[in-house]
Amino acid sequence: MKTTKQYGKKADKALSMWVKLARAAATFGQLTDEDIRRYGVTQAQFGALETLGHLGPLTLGELCKKQLVSGGNMTVVVDNLEKEELVERIPSTEDRRVVLVQLTKKGKRLFDEIFVQHAQCVADLASVLTEEEQDELGRLSKKLGMSLQKRL
């Protein structure tokens, strides 16, 4: 039984949207995670590899922002990727506080290898929506995310 106007029309609409958005993202995330584990990396590690692979070398701080992850966590994630020799830390010469992170050759190879497969997986999951629906969901999510980003 779905109660209406429990908190007012606007609030009900917003709550309803948020529940659905959160569930869709969580479920999609769990399924992509199952795929990611097959490559022997964690979700966080995969995210870092993805960002570095697409955007090239970034500072640790930039990586944090892209991934919406705390600094303390990113240090650990990069530590572990470095142990696997998938990324390397390059101290910045301009600003000695800054550390650049970039993919190693091995990291690039892994990135190239697994991303094609992972893209297939994501495409498969997304295919429950039509291409038009995917565009629209992307557009609305982007608008929501970009607008809220400013409030963080």
Add this chain to the structure above:
Amino acid sequence: MKTTKQYGKKADKALSMWVKLARAAATFGQLTDEDIRRYGVTQAQFGALETLGHLGPLTLGELCKKQLVSGGNMTVVVDNLEKEELVERIPSTEDRRVVLVQLTKKGKRLFDEIFVQHAQCVADLASVLTEEEQDELGRLSKKLGMSLQKRL
């Protein structure tokens, strides 16, 4: 520079949508979390209170499914809520393996009190989209989430 057709048109579209969806959900989640903390409960605790408040007593397993959380975690979350006397465990008489969880009077009071405020917060965050956009984002998220739920 946005590269096109990196993984094929369909995969690119799906990846693009997924990135935006994940970011929107993460950002929205961080902002609602800031609000939730003001009430002195964690996000997971709040989620359980919300579900119990809206749906009434549920078994621990049902709560796990609603919240997309592991059983071991839900045990801890309910333990902590029980320490605060916000929920109580009621052993099922029909099936002695089963434990029902329900709000206490104190829990109901808290639920009634904080949910109006939280609904306002969510409505405020969502207001960066028009009501029509919220409907559409909700509709598409629901379709995506419900379809993928089956694959878990």
Add this chain to the structure above:
DNA sequence: CTGAATTACTTCAAATTTAAACTATTTGAA
């Protein structure tokens, strides 16, 4: 120039979360 405030990253402790092993109970096939 100087030093107070800011910034970038790391370290540490605590909280959260998961997955696997375990207990207790129920179900169902032989």
Add this chain to the structure above:
DNA sequence: TTCAAATAGTTTAAATTTGAAGTAATTCAG
């Protein structure tokens, strides 16, 4: 009926994540 398999929940250990404190480097107002 009986016992193997399945189910519900708890416990445990390990991994992840966060936030706060700490270190080092930079910036900028005076």
